[in-house]
Amino acid sequence: MKEKPTTFFEAGMYHNQMEHAPVQLSVTGRIPDWLSGNFVRNGPGMMVLPEQPLKHWFDGMAALHGFSIRQGKVEYSCRFLECASYATARADGKLTYSEFATDPCKSIFKKVQSYVIPSPPNMTDNAKVNVAKIGERYMALGETPMMIEFDPKTLETYGMQELIPDGFAYKTTAHPHFEGDTAFNLVVKFGMFSFYRIHDVLQPKKAISSVFVKNPAYLHGFGMSKKYFIIAAGPLTAVPLELLFWKRPFIENHTWNPREGAKIYVIEKSTGKLKAKFETEAFFSFHHVNAWEEGEELVMDINAYDDANIIQKYYLKELERPDVELPFGTIRRYRMNLRTRKVNAEIRSSACIELPRIDYERYNTDAAYRHVYGVSLHPDHRQGFYNSLVRINPETGENLYWYENGCHPGEPYFIPSPDSKNDKDGIVLSIVLDTIRNCSFLLVLDAQNFQELARAEAPEPIIYGFHSGFFSA
Ligand SMILES: [Fe+2]
Numbered sequence: 001m002k003e004k005p006t007t008f009f010e011a012g013m014y015h016n017q018m019e020h021a022p023v024q025l026s027v028t029g030r031i032p033d034w035l036s037g038n039f040v041r042n043g044p045g046m047m048v049l050p051e052q053p054l055k056h057w058f059d060g061m062a063a064l065h066g067f068s069i070r071q072g073k074v075e076y077s078c079r080f081l082e083c084a085s086y087a088t089a090r091a092d093g094k095l096t097y098s099e100f101a102t103d104p105c106k107s108i109f110k111k112v113q114s115y116v117i118p119s120p121p122n123m124t125d126n127a128k129v130n131v132a133k134i135g136e137r138y139m140a141l142g143e144t145p146m147m148i149e150f151d152p153k154t155l156e157t158y159g160m161q162e163l164i165p166d167g168f169a170y171k172t173t174a175h176p177h178f179e180g181d182t183a184f185n186l187v188v189k190f191g192m193f194s195f196y197r198i199h200d201v202l203q204p205k206k207a208i209s210s211v212f213v214k215n216p217a218y219l220h221g222f223g224m225s226k227k228y229f230i231i232a233a234g235p236l237t238a239v240p241l242e243l244l245f246w247k248r249p250f251i252e253n254h255t256w257n258p259r260e261g262a263k264i265y266v267i268e269k270s271t272g273k274l275k276a277k278f279e280t281e282a283f284f285s286f287h288h289v290n291a292w293e294e295g296e297e298l299v300m301d302i303n304a305y306d307d308a309n310i311i312q313k314y315y316l317k318e319l320e321r322p323d324v325e326l327p328f329g330t331i332r333r334y335r336m337n338l339r340t341r342k343v344n345a346e347i348r349s350s351a352c353i354e355l356p357r358i359d360y361e362r363y364n365t366d367a368a369y370r371h372v373y374g375v376s377l378h379p380d381h382r383q384g385f386y387n388s389l390v391r392i393n394p395e396t397g398e399n400l401y402w403y404e405n406g407c408h409p410g411e412p413y414f415i416p417s418p419d420s421k422n423d424k425d426g427i428v429l430s431i432v433l434d435t436i437r438n439c440s441f442l443l444v445l446d447a448q449n450f451q452e453l454a455r456a457e458a459p460e461p462i463i464y465g466f467h468s469g470f471f472s473a
Pocket of ligand 1: 129174175467
């Protein structure tokens with residue numbers, strides 16, 4: 001272990017993860033006996049390719065980190081997702097498939113050719129963003145319509161399911177919504193005519209809804225209430241024909257057009273028809289938080305920014321700077337009156353938040369939800385990468401923080417206790433990178449008071465990743 005503090009960038013962003021067979025971790029404190037299952041987190045695991053630099057945090061090859069928790073003990077393992085993008089990157093030391101902000105190197109001939117004829121890239125199957133149980137199978141999810149099945153206990157990759165064959169002109173989200181056994185997702189179709197579509201994930205050939213759009217926005221998620229799907233499209237948009245010629249990496253085909261404002265499409269779930277379209281001031285968002293109906297109003301809580309500068313700040317050349325200043329995402333509440341067509345927006349808490357999670361299984365689409373968990377920048381330490389966890393009550397604006405000097409906690413995942421009475425009656429799991437001790441640990445917090453119950457130390461620093469899931473054993 002290093003004597004001197006390392007940087008967040010070295011330990012948490014820019015290195016290649018070691019794969020690990022299951023190893024027992026030493027636990028400090030006490031993990032509740034009732035907690036039993038596999039906590040799996042997805043995210044970039046290979047960030048350094050010898051033949052080609054990656055440009056963005058969202059470009060790395062996916063690795064799964066598994067924490068198997070039983071009777072107060074924790075076993076850790078790590079495996080790369082054995083997809084085609086990873087196999088070729090490992091073999092060649094460079095990309096064969098297009099990632100978020102880095103493309104494969106093109107020959108001069110191909111560069112010239114792409115100015116004359118459409119030049120569709122090889123879309124990545126590097127499903128590095130999220131994990132979810134879809135039907136009876138555990139899937140790693142990314143933003144192309146390909147899911148990778150894995151075993152939540154061994155992290156073994158089983159294979160890829162291509163939802164839309166030859167789908168270079170399609171993008172989807174890594175944040176499906178669930179209703180019983182059904183998973184819904186948003187698919188963006190680019191072409192001469194472009195569409196936002198909602199699909200049943202397991203029946204992708206038939207769209208539930210299809211809404212024409214001239215210039216599609218970059219969308220990382222969508223919302224769902226009991227009656228409606230919600231597509232909140234900020235003005236970070238692409239010209240579809242430019243995408244077909246693909247002269248630059250995916251996200252760099254998008255431009256920020258604040259004068260166009262944001263458009264919020266409300267789609268009736270029962271019919272698939274567009275119920276309403278609201279136009280409001282420009283905003284950008286990765287993550288929806290919750291949505292529900294109240295009389296004539298549809299209420300949407302969303303983790304939003306004034307602009308899309310957060311995407312620029314996630315480029316590695318920015319994150320390399322220890323004093324990087326990340327834009328503050330906050331919880332905004334949009335009240336949309338479906339009769340008068342008026343929309344009202346309000347920031348519900350002053351706290352910075354990203355990677356928001358709620359008690360989804362019990363409280364999604366429910367106005368009674370009271371707590372959002374996320375990563376944050378502590379109000380007294382606003383420089384550098386996310387350095388705290390926050391619990392926000394969007395009703396009262398009350399915030400509660402977990403902060404430890406030199407630590408960078410990842411997405412918090414709430415798990416209700418066995419007799420849980422509300423959405424703070426349980427525990428929160430988060431993988432924390434400690435730059436002072438140059439290690440990572442699984443943190444177990446009491447969600448009621450954000451006090452530490454236990455921590456289990458991993459064998460090496462874990463790259464800061466994205467989203468996680470807990471699959472009960
Ligand atoms: Fe996400």
